[in-house]
Amino acid sequence: MADRLAGVRHLLPRMSAKFVVGLILVGAITLFGLIGPQFTVDPLDSSFKGLLPPGGEHPLGTTKLGYDVLAQLATGTRGSLYVGLLGGLVALVLAIGFGIMAGYFGDWLDEILTVFTNIMLVIPGLPLVMILAAYVQSAEGLGDFARSSTLVALILGITGWSGSAIVLRAQARSLRTREYVAAARVAGEKGLRIIAVEILPNLVPLIAAQLIWGVMAAVLGEAGLSYLGLGPTGSVTLGTMLNDAQTGQAVGAGAWWWFVPPGLLIALLGTGLSLVNFAIDEIVNPKLRAAPEAARQQRKATKAGKGVASGGSFA
């Protein structure tokens, strides 16, 4: 048992300060979105006075229409996390499909899939998403689904997988030439089984990192779309809050408590996710972890008079 754990441990992030801060940020915001709405007033209750500054009954004030900002923030966080997670997952599945297939099978399949991935990569994402959203949302026959957050998440996922696919392809390509993969092939295992059993498990840290990027991109994408008025209607997200603040002239009225918290929450969530990603990066690329540490020790040794070099980049 202990041996097995030792084998897995190098795949787990080290408990560095960055990682812990990241986990706390992400965890706190997720908790806020999950259970926060239970403790706040109805986010769509407009019976309060409009544009109240923070304090008293409304810790974060109210909006122009008299919604409680804290309640909107909690529900909005939940909405944004939903879009982020769904969009990120869709993007991840596509990235795995395109990236790993291309990297493992190689040859003409690789050529075709890679050209397709690269095309998706250079075509600017947001304008494409805007056009798709505009068409789909005005299409007849979709009913309520046409302006739901699920559809927004799907659009963001379908357009946002290419960067991850490139990263996964490169790694899968290098794994393909490893001996244990060759051994599995010689043993007569089928391609898809080799991918599932031999390749995917070794890509877990990288895949986790791609999922985190995907979630971040989808949260930011949703915020942008909603701010432009192309987001989901009927549900509250951090982006729709900012859209309301824009149409309600929050900036001109000086109602900072209305537009600052949603953006700050997005930024903090993104920061937390990237910090977690750094910890993962340091697993994938040990140099990032080892080199600063080595430099620090060398400098310490030099200070103590035990250094080998007295100057230059390694001192």
Next chain:
Amino acid sequence: MSFYLRRIAFYLITLWAAISLNFLLPRMMPGDPASIMLGKLRRAAGGRPLTDEAIQTVRLLFGADKTTPLWDQYLAYWGQMLRFDLGISSTRYPYTVVSLIADALPWTLVLVGTATLISFVLGIVVGGWVGWKRGTWLDHLVPVTTLLQSIPYFWLALVLVAVFSVQLGLLPIFGGYDPFSFPGGPEWSWAFISSAAKHAILPAVTIVISSIGGWLLGMRNMMVSTMSEDYVLTAEAKGLRPSRVRDRYAARNAAIPSLAGFGIALAFVVAGSIVMEQVFTYPGIGKLMIQAVQNLDYALMQGVFLVITLTVLAANFVMDLIYGIIDPRVRTHG
């Protein structure tokens, strides 16, 4: 095949894909975008009948009746593209899409181009230096840059406007120039350029602050990795000056992935700038796109998408040329 030929071929394929996507999208959607567009144009024309030519253009762009085979429509669509005819806008009737884009594009090109260049150079220089000083207090800059990277462009723009324009009253709140001093629109005068520059400060600062984190971090991480390569150790052992080791050995190689990743990053900058232009009501291409999408002006929307894609492809191509000069390996090994 040489590196450059391969790249040119790739951009041609991408261009073909983008135009084909533009062709297919309105035809794949449920409903009839062509009729919707015609309806909007009629309303915009205020009851005056549309010319046959205008109707024909809409049909060519957004789908003819079901009897015309898709392939014939596709060929006709290409003819339309090659004549640079993207139709008439319904929101800004009777202007053509091409003329609207031509008015808006310079604003965005100058703003986003300058800001991206500043951000890129600054990010590479500072990132290289932070990576060189690895293991010192400068490592704490890393988490800070992630915060910058996670801030939505438009929100940062809102905050900047709230502080510098609304509270302090130092800089203009909206627009690309002062419309009261220049009621006739843009002109080539010193006063106009200085007015435009003043209006561009906050948007440019927004782009630089939001995009510098990515460059800085990427360069720093590559610098750290490169510094542990054997050839850097060799250079150091030969007794070369530290500045030479840093600039010619480590930084030059560490910058390569940043250059290669420029295209991906550019897509983010373009996306961020589009939303940002809404905050400043900047008269650029992003504002035009937003206007088109909000009013379901299909002609303008698709025209702007095509032009944005073309511009991004051109920028990527220029970057590829530079990349080929800096890293000779890609030219020989493809």
